Structure formats: C-alpha cells, structure tokens
Amino acid sequence: MAAKLRLAAASAAVGLLTGICAPGAQAGPQPAVPDRSATESTAAASDIADPGPAWGKNPxxxxxxxxSNDWTCLPAAVHPRPVVLVHGTWGNQNDWDVLAPQLKAEDYCVFxxxxxxxxxxxxxxxxxxxGTxxxxxxxxxxxxxVDRVRTATGAAKVDLVGHSQGALLxxxxxxxxxxxAKVDHLISLAGTNHGSAMRGVATRLPSGSASAGFAAGLTGIGGTAAAQQLVxxxxxxxxxxxxxxDPGISYTVIASTLDDASAPPEATFLQxxxxxxxxxxWIQDLCPTDTFDHGTLPQSPTVAYLVKKALDPDYTGNPCPGHN
Incomplete structure (x- = not known):
C-alpha cells in the first residue's frame, strides 16, 4: 500500500504540480522525456523517484x-520602502530575474x-x-x-511581492x-491564498490534511509545503x-484567468x-493577450506593470506591450 501511495503521489506531484505550483520556468535545457508504453509505467515511476543529476532548477x-540584494542601498524619498520578493514552491530567487532589475531601474531597493x-x-x-x-x-x-533588510536600509517597513506560495507564506x-508591524503593502501574485485543487488531487484526500495517506505520499515527493497548499x-x-x-496592511491581489493553481482562479482573491x-x-482586464502561465507569471510585462502601479500609484507605463 505504501508503494502504491508513493507512486500515486509521484504521478500527482510530477505530472500535475509541476505546471501548477512551480513558480518559474526552467531556464536551462531539460532532459528529454521519452515516450513509454503502459508496460513501462513502473520504470517511469522509478525514474521519478530517482530523477538523477540532470534535473533541478536552473539557475x-x-x-x-x-x-537585487544591494545591502548598501538606501531608499529614495520617492520610494521609501524596500521591496522584498518572495518566490513560490520549488522555486528560488532567480524566479525574479526579470522583475528585480526593472524595479531597481525605478529606484527601489530590491531584495x-x-x-x-x-x-x-x-x-x-x-x-x-x-519552498518545499x-x-x-x-x-x-x-x-x-525582513529584519535584516530593515536594519541595512534603515526603513521602518517593507513591501512584499509574493508569488504563489510566496503570497501565502x-x-x-x-x-x-x-x-x-513591519509591512505596509503585500502584492499577491497568483497566491495560493485559499488553496489549490491541483487538477483534482485535493478531492482525493478525505480532509485535505497533510497527515492523510495520499498527502503523506505527496509530501515525500513534493515536500510539506505542497501538501499544506491543498484545498x-x-x-x-x-x-x-x-x-x-490583517489591520493596517494594503493588499493588491493579481490573478490570471489562465491560472490553474487556484481552483477556480478567483480563489486567489482576498476579502x-x-x-x-x-x-x-485580473491580468486579462488590462491585457487580454497575456498568456503567461502560473509558473512564468513573474516574467509577464503586464504583471510588472501591475506591481509597479501597486507600489507607486503615480507610475505610468504600458500594461500590455504589443497589444493594439
């Protein structure tokens, strides 16, 4: 039974979660995945359990x-709060390789x-x-x-930009x-604020608890945080x-109609x-042609516009480059 749970969790975690909770596209070349017949399913599951050195996140x-992370940066008067970028599940800080330099160019201290x-x-x-x-x-x-950022910059508060699990965290x-007491504004980018059904995985759990049998198997494959985000x-x-x-906090919640991490996508919204x-x-209210998926949303030009606008209401820019 334990082996079956592990294989089921492997199928869910790798076959489903990769496109749902992973917060960034793989930047480097990935190994080819050969077609396998039904008789090779056991071998495929074995490959998942021991993926080998070619797999991982690059960068x-x-x-x-x-x-990012210029510890000598002092906030400008026009942007007095440092911006802290918080990646999502199975990600790392390089998920912000597109957005971070843009914010720096707008004279923010970015971390x-x-x-x-x-x-x-x-x-x-x-x-x-x-993020596991x-x-x-x-x-x-x-x-x-955040305490380190506040000490280095002398800022009383920071603004947070969290993607996927980063918003929930x-x-x-x-x-x-x-x-x-230390944050002024939270920008939630496709945050799993009310959980993810993960294309039906959550409905297979009796309570959605990480202690349930299937979620325990999922935890062994995808990590504790993946199970904690199940609806x-x-x-x-x-x-x-x-x-x-929470009182005293301003929230901007950015959602995409194409997001399948939240089910339905508007489950990411906060009240x-x-x-x-x-x-x-909604991203598509500003740019109907934006088709960035959940994992690559931090690279979206429309997302960059919305983040800058949320941080500074006076910001002007093009929310939908290339759209007529």
Whole structure:
C-alpha cells in the first residue's frame, strides 16, 4: 500500500504540480522525456523517484537577480520602502530575474531570498529547489530576512511581492510571525491564498490534511509545503480562520484567468477585513493577450506593470506591450 501511495503521489506531484505550483520556468535545457508504453509505467515511476543529476532548477538561486540584494542601498524619498520578493514552491530567487532589475531601474531597493530548503522530499533534494519545507518554518526565515533588510536600509517597513506560495507564506508571516508591524503593502501574485485543487488531487484526500495517506505520499515527493497548499488543509484553515487580511496592511491581489493553481482562479482573491484595503485585479482586464502561465507569471510585462502601479500609484507605463 505504501508503494502504491508513493507512486500515486509521484504521478500527482510530477505530472500535475509541476505546471501548477512551480513558480518559474526552467531556464536551462531539460532532459528529454521519452515516450513509454503502459508496460513501462513502473520504470517511469522509478525514474521519478530517482530523477538523477540532470534535473533541478536552473539557475539554482545561488546568485541573486540583477539589481537585487544591494545591502548598501538606501531608499529614495520617492520610494521609501524596500521591496522584498518572495518566490513560490520549488522555486528560488532567480524566479525574479526579470522583475528585480526593472524595479531597481525605478529606484527601489530590491531584495530577494531563498527559503524553505528541505531535502527530505524527492523534489526538495534537487538542485535549486526551495519552498518545499514547512510554511511555518519558512515564515520564520522570511521574518529574519525582513529584519535584516530593515536594519541595512534603515526603513521602518517593507513591501512584499509574493508569488504563489510566496503570497501565502507572506500572509503567515503577517499574522503569526510579527510581520504586520513591519509591512505596509503585500502584492499577491497568483497566491495560493485559499488553496489549490491541483487538477483534482485535493478531492482525493478525505480532509485535505497533510497527515492523510495520499498527502503523506505527496509530501515525500513534493515536500510539506505542497501538501499544506491543498484545498481544505489544516494549514489553510488556520491561516484563514480570522479572515483574509490583517489591520493596517494594503493588499493588491493579481490573478490570471489562465491560472490553474487556484481552483477556480478567483480563489486567489482576498476579502478585506477591518483596517485593511484590498484591490483584486485580473491580468486579462488590462491585457487580454497575456498568456503567461502560473509558473512564468513573474516574467509577464503586464504583471510588472501591475506591481509597479501597486507600489507607486503615480507610475505610468504600458500594461500590455504589443497589444493594439
């Protein structure tokens, strides 16, 4: 039974989650995946369980994005808050290689981090794969990083841009790890704020809890954080129990009609509670031709426009380059 659960989880994690929770496209060449007949399914599952050195995330997150993590940067008066970029599941800070230099060019102090490195899972053990560890622990990593940014820059507060799990993790940090006093604005980019059905995987779990049999197998393949983001998980019930928002925080929630991490896509949206403001935005309302998928959204020109506009309402630019 354990072997069957592992194979089922492998199929779900690699066959389904790669296009749903992975926060960035593989930048380097990937190994070809040969066609296999039904009689070779056991061998295919074995390959997943032992993917070999060719797999992983490239770039591997060891070098920050251009313009990011300049620890001598002092915020300009026009942009007094540093911007901290928070990647998603199975990602690393290089998922921001497109956006970070753009923000730097707009005279922001920009910072990015790798978090959630946990090699206990199959995918988590691969090079460059972060965001697989327990989100509670990752929130502590984000808290320490934000404190380092505030100390270096002298800023009282930062703004956060979180993609996928990065948005959910940021909300955990705001609510349970002291972040609400240190953050002014959270920009949620396709955040798994109310969980992911992962193309039906979540419906196969009795409660969505990471302790359920299937989710336990999923955890072994994709990591604890993947299971914690399933619709109905214990983690999601806890983070959303007191409402979607925290007082004193402004939220911009960016969604794509093409996103299948949230099911339906509008499940990413937040509802404002006392003392908070929320702006829920569809990418396709500004650019109908934007077809960036969940994993590559941080590379979208429309997303870049929306992030800049959220950070600075006076920003002017083209929200849909190439669209007439």
């Amino acid at each position: 591997d997150g060891s070098i920050p994005p251009e313009g 990015s981090l790798n978090y959630g490195r946990d090699t206990a899972s199959v995918l988590g053990a691969l090079p460059g794969m972060y 560890g327990d989100i509670h622990s990752s929130a502590g990593e984000l808290a320490a990083f 940021s909300r955990q940090y705001l609510r349970f790890a002291g972040g609400a 109905g998980s214990d983690f999601l019930r806890a983070v959303n129990a007191a409402g979607d928002t 404002a509670g006392p003392g908070a403001t929320v702006d829920n935005v």
